[in-house]
Amino acid sequence: MGSYTIQQVLIPVGQGYETVDVQIEGDAIAAIAPHLEPIGTVIDGRNKLLLPGFVNAHTHSSELWQRGSIAPLPLELWLGELCDFPLPDPEQVYLSALGTAVETLLSGGTTVVDHLTLIPGQEKETVAAAVRGYQEVGIRAFVGPLIQDQSLTTSLPTGGEQRTHVPHYMSLQDNLDLMADLVANFHRPEAGMNIMLAPTGPQLCSNALLTGCVELSDRHSLCRHTHLLESKAQQMLAYEKYGCSAAEQLQRLGFLGDRTSLAHCVWLDDADIAILAATHSTVVHNPLSNLRLGSGIAPILKYRQAGVNVTFGCDGSASNDSQDVLEAIKLGCILHNTTDFDYRHWITPKDAIQMASLGGATGLNLADQIGSLTVGKKADLALYSLTNLSLLPRTDPIGLLVLGRPTQVVDSVWVNGRLVVQQGEMATLDVATLRQELFERSQWDGTRHSPLRQEMEAPYRRVMGLPA
Amino acid sequence: MGSYTIQQVLIPVGQGYETVDVQIEGDAIAAIAPHLEPIGTVIDGRNKLLLPGFVNAHTHSSELWQRGSIAPLPLELWLGELCDFPLPDPEQVYLSALGTAVETLLSGGTTVVDHLTLIPGQEKETVAAAVRGYQEVGIRAFVGPLIQDQSLTTSLPTGGEQRTHVPHYMSLQDNLDLMADLVANFHRPEAGMNIMLAPTGPQLCSNALLTGCVELSDRHSLCRHTHLLESKAQQMLAYEKYGCSAAEQLQRLGFLGDRTSLAHCVWLDDADIAILAATHSTVVHNPLSNLRLGSGIAPILKYRQAGVNVTFGCDGSASNDSQDVLEAIKLGCILHNTTDFDYRHWITPKDAIQMASLGGATGLNLADQIGSLTVGKKADLALYSLTNLSLLPRTDPIGLLVLGRPTQVVDSVWVNGRLVVQQGEMATLDVATLRQELFERSQWDGTRHSPLRQEMEAPYRRVMGLPA
Numbered sequence: 001m002g003s004y005t006i007q008q009v010l011i012p013v014g015q016g017y018e019t020v021d022v023q024i025e026g027d028a029i030a031a032i033a034p035h036l037e038p039i040g041t042v043i044d045g046r047n048k049l050l051l052p053g054f055v056n057a058h059t060h061s062s063e064l065w066q067r068g069s070i071a072p073l074p075l076e077l078w079l080g081e082l083c084d085f086p087l088p089d090p091e092q093v094y095l096s097a098l099g100t101a102v103e104t105l106l107s108g109g110t111t112v113v114d115h116l117t118l119i120p121g122q123e124k125e126t127v128a129a130a131v132r133g134y135q136e137v138g139i140r141a142f143v144g145p146l147i148q149d150q151s152l153t154t155s156l157p158t159g160g161e162q163r164t165h166v167p168h169y170m171s172l173q174d175n176l177d178l179m180a181d182l183v184a185n186f187h188r189p190e191a192g193m194n195i196m197l198a199p200t201g202p203q204l205c206s207n208a209l210l211t212g213c214v215e216l217s218d219r220h221s222l223c224r225h226t227h228l229l230e231s232k233a234q235q236m237l238a239y240e241k242y243g244c245s246a247a248e249q250l251q252r253l254g255f256l257g258d259r260t261s262l263a264h265c266v267w268l269d270d271a272d273i274a275i276l277a278a279t280h281s282t283v284v285h286n287p288l289s290n291l292r293l294g295s296g297i298a299p300i301l302k303y304r305q306a307g308v309n310v311t312f313g314c315d316g317s318a319s320n321d322s323q324d325v326l327e328a329i330k331l332g333c334i335l336h337n338t339t340d341f342d343y344r345h346w347i348t349p350k351d352a353i354q355m356a357s358l359g360g361a362t363g364l365n366l367a368d369q370i371g372s373l374t375v376g377k378k379a380d381l382a383l384y385s386l387t388n389l390s391l392l393p394r395t396d397p398i399g400l401l402v403l404g405r406p407t408q409v410v411d412s413v414w415v416n417g418r419l420v421v422q423q424g425e426m427a428t429l430d431v432a433t434l435r436q437e438l439f440e441r442s443q444w445d446g447t448r449h450s451p452l453r454q455e456m457e458a459p460y461r462r463v464m465g466l467p468a
Numbered sequence: 469m470g471s472y473t474i475q476q477v478l479i480p481v482g483q484g485y486e487t488v489d490v491q492i493e494g495d496a497i498a499a500i501a502p503h504l505e506p507i508g509t510v511i512d513g514r515n516k517l518l519l520p521g522f523v524n525a526h527t528h529s530s531e532l533w534q535r536g537s538i539a540p541l542p543l544e545l546w547l548g549e550l551c552d553f554p555l556p557d558p559e560q561v562y563l564s565a566l567g568t569a570v571e572t573l574l575s576g577g578t579t580v581v582d583h584l585t586l587i588p589g590q591e592k593e594t595v596a597a598a599v600r601g602y603q604e605v606g607i608r609a610f611v612g613p614l615i616q617d618q619s620l621t622t623s624l625p626t627g628g629e630q631r632t633h634v635p636h637y638m639s640l641q642d643n644l645d646l647m648a649d650l651v652a653n654f655h656r657p658e659a660g661m662n663i664m665l666a667p668t669g670p671q672l673c674s675n676a677l678l679t680g681c682v683e684l685s686d687r688h689s690l691c692r693h694t695h696l697l698e699s700k701a702q703q704m705l706a707y708e709k710y711g712c713s714a715a716e717q718l719q720r721l722g723f724l725g726d727r728t729s730l731a732h733c734v735w736l737d738d739a740d741i742a743i744l745a746a747t748h749s750t751v752v753h754n755p756l757s758n759l760r761l762g763s764g765i766a767p768i769l770k771y772r773q774a775g776v777n778v779t780f781g782c783d784g785s786a787s788n789d790s791q792d793v794l795e796a797i798k799l800g801c802i803l804h805n806t807t808d809f810d811y812r813h814w815i816t817p818k819d820a821i822q823m824a825s826l827g828g829a830t831g832l833n834l835a836d837q838i839g840s841l842t843v844g845k846k847a848d849l850a851l852y853s854l855t856n857l858s859l860l861p862r863t864d865p866i867g868l869l870v871l872g873r874p875t876q877v878v879d880s881v882w883v884n885g886r887l888v889v890q891q892g893e894m895a896t897l898d899v900a901t902l903r904q905e906l907f908e909r910s911q912w913d914g915t916r917h918s919p920l921r922q923e924m925e926a927p928y929r930r931v932m933g934l935p936a
Contacts, residue, residue: 392910394913
């Protein structure tokens with residue numbers, strides 16, 4: 001780590017912009033003011049925009065291996081197809097963590113929340129591989145191992161049909177023991193590496209597993225993360241399973257709170273929204289995945305009006321299929337204009353930037369440490385070149401960044417004061433080698449066949465009221 | 469123009485892909501088969517995908533000067549704000565045509581439909597400037613000058629309120645005389661330059677202007693293009709103005725047909741959809757602009773089920789704010805999954821590619837000449853490099869291209885057999901000079917003020933039932 005002075009850079013201030021110098025010393029923002037006496041490495045900030053780093057607040061890194069593969073299907077059948085792919089090995093997990101981190105950083109993200117799929121029998125090795133990748137690249141990471149104690153077929157509502165399910169291979173106690181071990185071995189917040197308690201979702205977890213996660217996370221002041229009501233089928237299932245909404249059930253179990261972020265939140269009603277507001281929980285909106293899986297349009301404008309903190313995620317690459325945070329921000333900004341005729345409620349580009357930075361930090365209980373251009377906060381920063389064709393002519397820099405389709409505009413990125421992207425290239429990783437590894441371990445394939453998806457299709461169509 | 473042999477390139481065939489050689493001779497595709505005897509320039513097609521070029525089937529090129537500028541507003545108020553920007557000069561029109569063409573080409577587009585805003589008093593110079601830009605770059609272009617004979621304020625429904633309007637500066641006859649002159653001077657289909665008859669829309673045109681456009685276009689076998697029912701306000705206005713839907717009115721006037729493409733088509737009912745199908749009209753879906761302006765989600769799955777041809781546009785850069793055709797294709801593919809629970813109706817990535825290529829060609833009455841990889845058709849082709857990080861690991865190439873977020877993946881583009889993009893760079897234009905021109909003629913500005921928008925806001929809110 002060194003010191004940096006970014007000279008004459010644009011930063012957003014109120015409704016407009018100011019030109020200032022910004023200094024980084026060690027891991028923190030040391031000064032923001034015009035005409036500072038330079039320290040350390042001097043960086044020309046002219047015709048560049050400096051913003052706090054974004055949080056890619058929900059993804060599943062190892063889905064990178066499936067991106068582009070799965071046909072247009074709703075969540076439940078998509079999951080069946082996903083489960084039919086061969087399991088990755090830990091080296092592949094490492095490589096997909098690298099790929100996820102690189103795409104996140106090169107689109108202005110400085111933190112990734114990886115809801116990480118575990119390799120059965122190699123759970124600890126899975127986490128170790130992802131952690132290694134994130135630390136090498138130098139992105140701030142929250143790794144939430146995907147744990148559950150119920151098998152996939154239990155996630156379909158029954159509509160009263162009798163069904164039998166094979167037990168999940170991991171018991172309640174296996175899960176909790178694993179998590180205690182992972183916390184002890186990998187949770188190093190001062191190094192930018194955090195473990196979260198991240199049960200897959202109410203649709204695949206017992207109440208005991210959810211409360212076990214609450215206890216463990218409270219003991220160590222860890223963040224909690226889960227999927228919540230992504231699909232209509234999940235909404236139906238919650239009423240079958242609990243007799244109430246899944247949001248109400250999570251509240252009863254003590255899962256919600258200001259260290260809890262909830263991916264998707266598409267099928268919540270007004271009472272559920274009030275629960276999220278009252279518990280200071282964070283909604284992670286994944287607009288592209290919600291569209292691709294036909295999950296629906298999350299009621300984001302209602303969340304904002306109710307005072308619920310909202311931020312954005314890319315979701316795993318098998319359901320988006322990209323880790324471009326700016327793309328998620330653009331869609332998260334404009335999609336909701338179709339849900340409310342009163343444009344005074346619409347999200348502005350500046351709102352969207354704040355949701356992606358401070359909103360993301362808030363959901364990770366880090367609002368006092370990252371998420372804004374504030375002296376004393378950690379230097380998690382992205383510097384954008386505004387002379388790229390995709391950001392010309394010069395108008396409103398944040399308008400261009402959010403509403404346009406910027407390509408290759410990230411000039412530099414610092415995480416915790418470390419320069420990880422320099423002049424548009426990764427400073428911490430040889431991307432050509434990563435590309436070669438990804439290339440060699442894969443093959444073009446336009447024709448896939450999934451027995452599990454086929455098996456799930458008939459019951460899914462029956463319970464969802466679709467014609468056979 | 470020369471000859472080219474692209475060796476060992478992937479092309480889509482049925483559900484999968486084949487590796488073939490593709491030859492271009494003059495302006496046409498000469499051969500597609502494995503292991504051809506090479507002719508002309510040999511291009512290594514290994515790990516590359518060849519597709520027919522896309523049509524950016526609706527844009528307004530000179531809005532490039534406003535991109536990123538306008539706050540989230542519905543169409544009618546957004547237009548008010550747009551009209552308050554200073555008028556461009558012809559040189560600016562030329563530059564924004566270049567920028568629009570470059571972004572279209574670098575995202576796989578080979579044809580642009582420019583619904584071109586005219587500079588009052590310099591109408592012919594405006595068209596000449598855009599035509600010059602497109603011919604220099606070498607993109608296939610359809611220029612449809614935006615003509616109207618009613619002023620902007622008439623486009624708001626009244627809800628019974630009395631309103632007075634200033635007359636539009638161009639009369640019916642002025643418009644028709646202008647168009648006859650432009651057709652005579654600029655319509656050169658054999659050179660890839662086409663003039664279309666493109667009245668702004670029923671909300672701003674008299675019946676006489678619309679029928680005048682029908683007559684002129686029929687006389688010269690020209691394409692017709694217009695905005696149709698983009699917003700709820702336009703739907704309301706049509707009933708005030710005609711006592712029927714705008715689609716029905718256009719049918720009565722003879723405007724619809726297999727040479728007619730209609731931008732947006734958000735607020736059509738089932739009877740209107742049947743009209744589009746019966747007349748073989750084409751819908752140009754602009755998903756990003758429809759979201760940004762809160763216009764709504766066009767019923768694209770219904771159009772497809774009714775047999776209506778659908779293709780995609782980026783729309784003008786003030787309402788998207790990008791000319792990345794792949795972005796429009798992605799959104800146009802996934803957005804509609806939220807409108808129909810039956811995933812068997814959803815658009816697949818291969819469907820989306822076909823809609824963007826052959827669908828676009830069909831809407832321009834060119835389905836026999838471009839839009840597919842067919843020997844004898846014009847060589848309007850895009851070659852994608854599949855080893856870019858954003859398209860790795862290797863899975864389904866078209867799945868990756870459509871559902872991912874490809875960046876800098878276009879290796880080569882041919883239009884009418886001319887190589888216009890080579891190794892990812894424009895072969896016909898110095899992009900650095902273009903960037904410099906765009907940079908110098910603009911200024912950062914985060915604070916805009918629009919008197920016309922403010923003036924329109926109160927009547928808009930009243931008639932749309934929004935609180936004051």
